[in-house]
Amino acid sequence: MYAQLVETGSNKLKTLDEMSPEERQFQERINDEIKIEPKNWMPDAYRKTLIRQISQHAHSEIVGMLPEGNWLTRAPTLKRKLQLMAKIQDEAGHGLYLYSSMETLGADRDEEIDKLHDGRAKYSSIFNYPTLNWADMGTIGWLVDGAAIVNQVPLQRTSYGPYARAMIRVCKEESFHQRQGYQILLTMMQEGTDDQKAMVQDSINRFWWPALMMFGPSDENSPNSAQSMAWKIKRHSNDELRQRFLDQTVPQLELLGCTAPDPDLKYNQETGHYEFGEIDWQEFFDVVKGNGPCNRERIEARRSAIDNGAWVREAAVAHAAKRQHRAA
Amino acid sequence: MADWPLFEVFIRSKHGLNHKHVGSVHAADRRMAIENARELYTRRNEGVSIWVVPASEITASSPDEKEPLFDPSNDKVYRHASFYKLPKEVGHM
Ligand SMILES: [Fe+2]
Ligand SMILES: [Fe+2]
Ligand SMILES: [Fe+2]
Numbered sequence: 001m002y003a004q005l006v007e008t009g010s011n012k013l014k015t016l017d018e019m020s021p022e023e024r025q026f027q028e029r030i031n032d033e034i035k036i037e038p039k040n041w042m043p044d045a046y047r048k049t050l051i052r053q054i055s056q057h058a059h060s061e062i063v064g065m066l067p068e069g070n071w072l073t074r075a076p077t078l079k080r081k082l083q084l085m086a087k088i089q090d091e092a093g094h095g096l097y098l099y100s101s102m103e104t105l106g107a108d109r110d111e112e113i114d115k116l117h118d119g120r121a122k123y124s125s126i127f128n129y130p131t132l133n134w135a136d137m138g139t140i141g142w143l144v145d146g147a148a149i150v151n152q153v154p155l156q157r158t159s160y161g162p163y164a165r166a167m168i169r170v171c172k173e174e175s176f177h178q179r180q181g182y183q184i185l186l187t188m189m190q191e192g193t194d195d196q197k198a199m200v201q202d203s204i205n206r207f208w209w210p211a212l213m214m215f216g217p218s219d220e221n222s223p224n225s226a227q228s229m230a231w232k233i234k235r236h237s238n239d240e241l242r243q244r245f246l247d248q249t250v251p252q253l254e255l256l257g258c259t260a261p262d263p264d265l266k267y268n269q270e271t272g273h274y275e276f277g278e279i280d281w282q283e284f285f286d287v288v289k290g291n292g293p294c295n296r297e298r299i300e301a302r303r304s305a306i307d308n309g310a311w312v313r314e315a316a317v318a319h320a321a322k323r324q325h326r327a328a
Numbered sequence: 329m330a331d332w333p334l335f336e337v338f339i340r341s342k343h344g345l346n347h348k349h350v351g352s353v354h355a356a357d358r359r360m361a362i363e364n365a366r367e368l369y370t371r372r373n374e375g376v377s378i379w380v381v382p383a384s385e386i387t388a389s390s391p392d393e394k395e396p397l398f399d400p401s402n403d404k405v406y407r408h409a410s411f412y413k414l415p416k417e418v419g420h421m
Contacts, residue, residue: 040391089371096368100352103334109354166351173372313356317331320357 002124002148003056004216005288006234008049008227030232035161038104046231050160051105052121053233055112058098059123063116063298065091067131068140076134083180084137090173097169101162117303119290126214128292135188135196135203141181143204143211143249149174150245151215159232182252189256204253205261212276213284215242221281246274334383335361337368339375347379355380 016024022041029036036042065088072088075081099109115121126144131137152174155167188196216222216238228234236244250267253260264277286292332354338347350369355361361380370378389397405411414421 037391039388086371093368093371096353097351103352169351313332316356316360320360323357323359 002060002151002214003053003122004124004214005122006049006053006056006224006228008224008231009045013226013230027230030159030230033157033232035164036159037161045227046233047105049228049231050163050233051102051107051112053228054098054102054105054163055107055115056122056124058095058102058112059116059121060127061091061095061098063123063127063302064144066298066301067127067129067294068137070131071134071137074134075137080137080184087141087177087180090177094170094173097166098163101160101166104162105160113306117299117306119299122288124214125284125287125292126210128287128294128298129206129210130294132206133199133203135185135199136207138181138184138188138200139203139207141177141179142185142252143181143207144214145174145177145181146249147211147214147245149178150241150248154235154241157232157235163233185256185258189258200256201258204258208260208262209279209283210287212242212246212279213287215239215245217281217284218279243273246276250274332356335365335380336383336386337361337365338379338381339365339369340377341375342373347377350374352383353380358382 014023016027019027023043026036026040026042026046029040036046068084068088068091072081072084075084099112102112103109112121116123126147131140149171152167152171156164156171158164158167185200188200192200219225219237219239222238225234225237229237250260250265262277264275266275267273268275287295290296334352334354335358336352337350339350340347353361353364353368355364358380362378365378365380369375401407
């Protein structure tokens, strides 16, 4: 879902018999849950797909800092400001763990970042929505990081070793993110004024559907899933994870005393699951293609951060050279 | 980051264990690599000591060498304590 649409280059699965001996050995290793490590032989398509997936995931962590960064200077208390800053710094860390695991596949970090900046690489649609009030900081932690957790927990068992290990580190840090978010909302709902409570509901109304879209297209519209699942770089289908997220989130929504902007949301006694209305897939694909409310602003912010920071990187290199020169 | 080389990062946790590989960072030089590694890999008391090594300085065994390197130790079962069956009366040894 941080990687919502990952092209694998194939929508037909090869059987073991159709594979070359190397490829077959590789697939059997995966079937046996043995991790693939950087120096092991791997099919070109596996390598390329993983680079695409991990870079999308990394870009999402990095771009994901922007909507929250918007409220850093306006956090209501120093304590909230420190918490939010720590959370955002973790997201930078997540991006860096992921870029570093992507590099073990032979990808170049600068090149992949260029692809983000010129629109060739995607990142999660969720970060293209604006953060309009303080409650959005709560909603993002609760819903967005909550959805991220549902997606990332199974990725700790993904077939590629460095990716799985990065996910383990990430998952250790995520529950702080979700809890700090939910606590922001709970405080506003339990101790807030009517206006503050209305802010929470407004924020949930805006983020509810985009959060559900984070899991990507419905299963019948995910032609790449079969290959990704066979490679175990995806471990559950989009709809399955979406349902898992919804089932755990609705009781939390009720505990807040808020509602979802979905008249069709209801609990099914027989299945034990919540049912929900139709997702606006047009909106999803529009945002993914670059036409969401903030896509341009987000990429512009990333680009100018890189460009305006160039002198710092150059100065660091010059300083390192000077230091080495002095030592010699 | 093209001119910032890659460093592999090793951290030793509190409990006196060995340094363990945790990932990598880019940095202009070794000293900055330590600073970056501290920021990236020890935000929550994960360690008390950091090593950084230029990635280009690491020599690794290759997967093709797996058999010549590791198979010889497979047939030396007598290197394991469990190989030596002792009577019950000896107790825990
Ligand atoms: Fe994250
Ligand atoms: Fe995140
Ligand atoms: Fe997070």
